[in-house]
Amino acid sequence: MVPQSSLKNCLQLLCILQAPKAGFRSTASGGLIMQSTSNDVYQNLAVEDWIHDHMNLENQQVLFLWRNSPAVVIGRHQNPWQECNLRLLRQKNIKLARRRSGGGTVYHDLGNINLTFFTTRKKHERMENLKLVVKALKALRPQLDIHVTDRYDILLDRQYKISGTAAKLGRTAAYHHCTLLCNTDKLVLSSVLKSPYKGLKSNATPSVPAAVKNLFEEDSSLTSELLLDAIAEEYAMQHKIDRHINLINPADETVLPGINNKAKELQTWEWVYGKTPKFSVSTHFNIAYKDSVLDVKVDMDVKHGRIEVCNIDLPEQWLPPALCSELVKNLTGSKFCPNETTVLVTTLLRACPQDGDLQSRWNLLCENIKMLM
Numbered sequence: 001m002v003p004q005s006s007l008k009n010c011l012q013l014l015c016i017l018q019a020p021k022a023g024f025r026s027t028a029s030g031g032l033i034m035q036s037t038s039n040d041v042y043q044n045l046a047v048e049d050w051i052h053d054h055m056n057l058e059n060q061q062v063l064f065l066w067r068n069s070p071a072v073v074i075g076r077h078q079n080p081w082q083e084c085n086l087r088l089l090r091q092k093n094i095k096l097a098r099r100r101s102g103g104g105t106v107y108h109d110l111g112n113i114n115l116t117f118f119t120t121r122k123k124h125e126r127m128e129n130l131k132l133v134v135k136a137l138k139a140l141r142p143q144l145d146i147h148v149t150d151r152y153d154i155l156l157d158r159q160y161k162i163s164g165t166a167a168k169l170g171r172t173a174a175y176h177h178c179t180l181l182c183n184t185d186k187l188v189l190s191s192v193l194k195s196p197y198k199g200l201k202s203n204a205t206p207s208v209p210a211a212v213k214n215l216f217e218e219d220s221s222l223t224s225e226l227l228l229d230a231i232a233e234e235y236a237m238q239h240k241i242d243r244h245i246n247l248i249n250p251a252d253e254t255v256l257p258g259i260n261n262k263a264k265e266l267q268t269w270e271w272v273y274g275k276t277p278k279f280s281v282s283t284h285f286n287i288a289y290k291d292s293v294l295d296v297k298v299d300m301d302v303k304h305g306r307i308e309v310c311n312i313d314l315p316e317q318w319l320p321p322a323l324c325s326e327l328v329k330n331l332t333g334s335k336f337c338p339n340e341t342t343v344l345v346t347t348l349l350r351a352c353p354q355d356g357d358l359q360s361r362w363n364l365l366c367e368n369i370k371m372l373m
């Protein structure tokens with residue numbers, strides 16, 4: 001049985017969210033605080049998209065609070081191969097998401113909170129939002145030494161980053177979102193945000209690495225819940241609204257029509273990898289086989305995540321040139337992706353003479369090529 005009060009809240013939220021954009025009727029309040037019931041990064045980014053696309057923010061600003069299970073979130077114009085260790089992400093089951101705002105790459109887990117401030121484009125004010133966060137933290141723990149930098153990071157003790165910022169400015173609506181490190185796994189953070197890929201050239205936005213710290217390290221009585229409540233309270237006070245946090249389920253199509261399609265789109269390979277700005281890989285690797293060591297040179301141009309031009313340079317006596325050019329031909333046009341390459345090389349190998357020695361060489365070569373991806 002749903003309690004009467006939460007049913008009422010849910011209906012109120014439904015009315016507010018679904019009021020038609022043009023004829024939106026403002027409530028008496030000038031703002032709304034929402035918190036996601038989901039820890040899925042794609043669903044939460046989809047809520048951001050939904051609010052940005054559907055809500056009239058003219059008389060009503062929104063603060064959206066959310067947390068994710070382990071995920072790496074890259075900026076809109078970034079290259080995931082350049083920014084993180086994709087193999088480690090796959091091994092550790094850490095999701096990779098591309099957001100719609102620009103800027104660098106961050107790591108999320110349940111020890112990190114995310115805050116999204118929605119306003120009209122005209123009222124977009126990153127510094128004000130960050131000052132609000134600092135004020136809330138100071139109200140909670142006055143001894144904290146925290147301040148906002150001119151690149152909109154929040155620093156602890158003048159040197160450790162505890163929050164990173166990015167923004168999306170639409171035609172009329174805008175949002176500013178930021179992280180806040182409370183108790184994130186720093187070992188995982190630093191290991192996943194290290195790229196092992198060599199010889200990569202691109203014009204994609206690079207991240208700006210920083211020394212990070214958790215607020216919990218400074219004061220072990222701090223929890224994500226305490227921080228969220230303190231920020232909601234400060235937001236409510238400054239916007240003169242009810243401090244009630246409206247829970248929102250990002251899978252609920254009755255409240256957020258079309259949300260599931262938005263979440264699906266954010267998970268597609270075409271969005272996450274395919275939106276990577278054009279880049280090139282120019283590298284070489286050694287293959288040790290029997291008594292010799294072979295040097296293999298590989299050059300690739302990758303556009304929309306697909307191999308556009310491919311060159312593999314290796315001695316003729318090691319692999320029949322026809323086979324090498326068949327590999328190059330098949331790689332061209334395919335996704336720069338180890339799974340797709342596995343399927344492709346397995347199919348090619350089936351059509352090959354059943355020669356054990358040749359197969360071993362082929363496997364070694366293909367494994368090394370997959371390691372570049």
Ligand SMILES: Nc1ncnc2c1ncn2[C@@H]1O[C@H](COP(=O)(O)OC(=O)CCCC[C@@H]2CCSS2)[C@@H](O)[C@H]1O
Binds near residue numbers: 073105114162209
């Ligand atoms: N969670 C988190 N919070 C703060 N700083 C982080 C975090 N994860 C990594 N880092 C550090 O920031 C740099 C990248 O800094 P850089 O300045 O390049 O990028 C950012 O800060 C982007 C912030 C995006 C915020 C969005 C809000 C909701 S969805 S993601 C990285 O190399 C680490 O050193």
